[in-house]
Structure formats: C-alpha cells, structure tokens
Amino acid sequence: MKTLIRNVRPYGEDATDLVVEDGLLVRDGTDPDETVDADGLVALPGLVDLHTHLREPGGEEAETVATGSAAAALGGYTAVFAMPNTNPTQDSPVVVEHVWRRGREVGLVDVHPVGAVTVGLGGEKLAEMGMMAASPAAVRMFSDDGRCVNDPLIMRRALEYARSLDALVAQHAEDHRLTVGAQAHEGPVAARLGLTGWPATAEESIVARDAMLAAAAGARLHVCHLSTAGSVGVLRWARETLDARPGFALSAEVTPHHLLLTDTAAEGYDPVHKVNPPLRPEADTLALRRALADGEIDCVATDHAPHAVEAKDCEWSVARPGMLGLQTALPVVALTMVRTGLLDWRGVARVTSEAPARIAGLPDQGRPLAVGEPANLTLVDPEATWTVRGAELASIAENTPYEGTDLPLSVVHTMLRGRWTVRDGKVAPREQ
Numbered sequence: 001m002k003t004l005i006r007n008v009r010p011y012g013e014d015a016t017d018l019v020v021e022d023g024l025l026v027r028d029g030t031d032p033d034e035t036v037d038a039d040g041l042v043a044l045p046g047l048v049d050l051h052t053h054l055r056e057p058g059g060e061e062a063e064t065v066a067t068g069s070a071a072a073a074l075g076g077y078t079a080v081f082a083m084p085n086t087n088p089t090q091d092s093p094v095v096v097e098h099v100w101r102r103g104r105e106v107g108l109v110d111v112h113p114v115g116a117v118t119v120g121l122g123g124e125k126l127a128e129m130g131m132m133a134a135s136p137a138a139v140r141m142f143s144d145d146g147r148c149v150n151d152p153l154i155m156r157r158a159l160e161y162a163r164s165l166d167a168l169v170a171q172h173a174e175d176h177r178l179t180v181g182a183q184a185h186e187g188p189v190a191a192r193l194g195l196t197g198w199p200a201t202a203e204e205s206i207v208a209r210d211a212m213l214a215a216a217a218g219a220r221l222h223v224c225h226l227s228t229a230g231s232v233g234v235l236r237w238a239r240e241t242l243d244a245r246p247g248f249a250l251s252a253e254v255t256p257h258h259l260l261l262t263d264t265a266a267e268g269y270d271p272v273h274k275v276n277p278p279l280r281p282e283a284d285t286l287a288l289r290r291a292l293a294d295g296e297i298d299c300v301a302t303d304h305a306p307h308a309v310e311a312k313d314c315e316w317s318v319a320r321p322g323m324l325g326l327q328t329a330l331p332v333v334a335l336t337m338v339r340t341g342l343l344d345w346r347g348v349a350r351v352t353s354e355a356p357a358r359i360a361g362l363p364d365q366g367r368p369l370a371v372g373e374p375a376n377l378t379l380v381d382p383e384a385t386w387t388v389r390g391a392e393l394a395s396i397a398e399n400t401p402y403e404g405t406d407l408p409l410s411v412v413h414t415m416l417r418g419r420w421t422v423r424d425g426k427v428a429p430r431e432q
C-alpha cells in the first residue's frame, strides 16, 4: 500500500510530498494506491505522551484503553504512557500485560503501561519492577503517579533498581506532609477563596531530594507535571552542581494546563479546574513557558485525567483532581508557545514528540520526518479554530477546563506506522 501525501509542510517548512509504503517514509511516489491532498497542512512526527491516565482497569466509567486511545489519536498522538493508578494497580506483570494487550488490540496508538514503584502505590514496599520489565509489556518507566514516593529510602532503592533495569523513574513530586488537605496553590487566591494551600515547596523539595538521590545512584529521574518557577530553578541547580555518578539523567515535563491556566481559575469554585499539582500564579506559568522554550523543561505531557461526572459535579473540596488533556494538548501548545513566538514547529516537534520518545527510550517514535523512518506522523491545520465541547471529545469523561473555549489548530490526519488512525478529524476504520 503506497500513500502519496501531496503539498504538506513538514515542521511548517517548505511544502513537499511525503510518500509512505509498508509503514515507512519512502522516496518514490509513483503509482500511489492513495493520494491525500495536504495543502496547507503541517506535518509533525506523531506525538508521544509520557503521562496519560487511561483508567482501565477499574475506572472504565471515566475512560478505557479504547476511548483513551481514540482521544490520543485525535490529538495527534502515536504513543502514550499509561499511568499505574488503576484498580487493580499496575504493580504486577498481569496488570501491565492487560493494558499493553488492550492497547495493541485497539491499535490506535502504542500504549506503554507505566509500572508502579510501590505495591498498590502505598509507598512502602517496592513493586515487582523487574518482573514488569521482563514481561511482554517490557515496562521501562516506573511511577507512583497520583501519589509521591515520599519515603527517601524507598525512592533511593527504586532509583537503584531502575538503574539496573535501564529504566526511568517518573516522580509525582509532592511531599504529602506539606499538602495535607491541600486544595489549591498556596497564595493570595486560595486564601481569599478559603481553600487550603498546596505550597510550591512541597514540589520543589521533592525535586531537589530526588535529583540528589538519582545523581548519587547514577539513575534516570523524570519529573512529572513540573509546575513552578522554583522547580525550574531546582532543575538548573541540579544539572549545574550535582556530582553525578555515570548514568544520571534528569528530565522534566510540563502539562498544557500549567502552560495556559492560572490559580485564578479556582474563582467560581468549578472543580473542573481542580488539579494536582494545582494551577499556579501567572509568574509561574510564564516561567514554565520560557523553560520549555529554552529546553530546561524537556517536554510536554498531558496528564490526561478523565473523571466521571459525579467526581467533578460536587463541592470543590470533595471533587477528584485532574483534567482531560489529550485532544487539546497540541492546540494549547500552539496557543501558548507558537502564537507567542516562543517555539516554531520544529520546537513543537521537539517537545511533543522527539524529547518524550528519547526520554522513554522509544526507538520508533519521535523520529525525523525523513526517508527510511517509520511513518508515525500527524497532519494538522494550524490556521483552524474550534470550540471545545467536553461532550464531543472522544473520552467518556467530559472534564475539560476549556469548555466553550475557541482553540487554534485542528488535527486532520494521524498515521501510526503507515496506517491511518485518524482521517479528516475522525477515528479511521481499522480495515485498511
């Protein structure tokens, strides 16, 4: 099957044709079986999300591997990493294999289950990391996301064990003793709203601690949903001063919502804006954008967190934290980073595809749009605008913070190893 994609602009640069055959980008475009007119569209390498919550098993009322995969493909993604706070927890081979197998059956994106660091995310007993790494799911990222690995000795052992597995530890940086009952960013807005504060130091102290532990262990540490200017400073301090054992690597992600939204969103107490870590003041949001633009923050990750209506349609203090993110991530990056001149499309490819693929060690994602490379790509219309309606998104849940908002950029087609997963903004049928 040979597909000719006409007049597309790779990385937003000069229009050219791309040719796909047997899952690879090839040179010879003669006698195509299919021709797609891509006038005006920008081609990017398929996006890679290091931080997605698919909720299956156990939370299927909010999302499943199937619905989350559809949302991912519709958002331009060709690979996602599914976080372990499922029920049962992804802390054993049998559970990670279920998620891995479901992802392959659905076949819309590569689904990589993230293994838990501790049993049941309880923070006390290391999970079977080696068995999850050895399983067909080949787990290479471990996290207790939703929770922080608070105990420094457990975190040290996890980093040492991950090093021996050539795996990454992704930390949800939140010292739980500093965030007891916390509802929103600790600052004037939370004080005025009467919401218990979530101090920036709860994140920053864990980032500093874990960077030191990882440097001493020669291990790879990834900071989940980094949310403050102070944490950017800690990254810089760690990279410049720590005397690290070989093998040390320190990376960090920022979410689209922390690039765009601020703590004032809590005014009106709509729990759709309740998220962990909480939305921060504008000074932090702007610092995160700058850090992403200049590479101090390596990549964007969605922290796509679907919640059933009853988990959000309630009083702020009892609502579950988290927001949908897969289908609105690239539009929000376009709005906050491209429209502001902070990134060009090559920069967008770096932070949404190349860097996450490199951090996760994926060999066939985040590759250049060049002959011989796997055809994992997305074609987007950067001039389009659309109005976000939670009910129209592919996820079962509808908890988008952008309800009724006009966002730029639409994802038109997405291709996974040469097979369309999205065509004209709709999930493509499987038969091709």
Ligand SMILES: NC(=O)N[C@@H](CC(=O)O)C(=O)O
Pocket: 053, 085, 145, 146, 147, 172, 274, 275, 276, 277, 303, 305, 306, 320, 321, 322, 323
């Ligand atoms: N981010 C959130 O507010 N919620 C996430 C958990 C997490 O990422 O900490 C979830 O799983 O709902």
Ligand SMILES: [Zn+2]
Pocket: 145, 146, 147, 172, 224, 225, 276, 277
């Ligand atoms: Zn988290």
Ligand SMILES: [Zn+2]
Pocket: 051, 053, 083, 145, 146, 303, 305
């Ligand atoms: Zn998360």
